[in-house]
Amino acid sequence: MGRILVANRRGHQVVEWATTDTEEARAQIVEAERILREAREHGALISKKVDGKHVLDRQPFDPNVEEYQILAPIAGG
């Protein structure tokens, strides 16, 4: 089971996918990948959990990653 933490004004929400080989799991993975791609296209950064801590990540979506997080784009001022 993997998940994306989507930070927003609600605190955050979680998008989850299963890694089992089922039609539902494949559809969940496609949708999770789409959400990450969409966020990146709008300037957000992505972090992933590696060895228990989050690091910024520029790699394509990997359904085997335990946890992603979508970081808000930043601006000065």
Next chain:
Amino acid sequence: MDNLNVDQQRSPATPPAPLAYTALWRHRFVASLRQWFGMTRQTGRRNGTVDVVDAVDAPADDAALERPWLRRWDHLPKRSAGYGFSRADYAQAHVRAREVARMTLGDDLWEQAQRQGYLDLPSHRFPGLTYRLRVGRRIEVICKRGAHSPWPYDYLCINPTYPLPEEEFFAQLYLYVRDREDLILAVAAPQPWDQALGRTF
């Protein structure tokens, strides 16, 4: 466009009866007003085929996914999450934000931040320069004697482009400073005084 509309567009919708058009357009008009004033209604059950759940306490079907990068937030007052956001909404957002900040930083760093009120990160590019991160405040730039700072002032104003609870953005900013100092250099607005951030609450 809020998530309710996204879901509706994806559904294999049956064409509405003629008498239903008025209600449909009224619904879309109200949804547009809600979007404009930052009052996204949390009534959706699913987002596409992905389960959408709140991370803390709330049942899985309680909220549709809010994608803040799809909306404009410039019209909001400083330190606001949007019109119609209640005290309970703010309180709940902070509870969730503290939870995700702890998950992002890890228990040790989060507790250190709680205990001392800041986290220090050394610059990778400027020897002797340290970024001091504090929840909801501008970054303080601390230079050892003789160290070079690229900025004329000691405080860096950096905001998220959409409203976030300050604890959550604190953890995100930590990742930015640690892993993408180039972006900090690109966007930071140096300021001569300390101040609360405007786009967090």
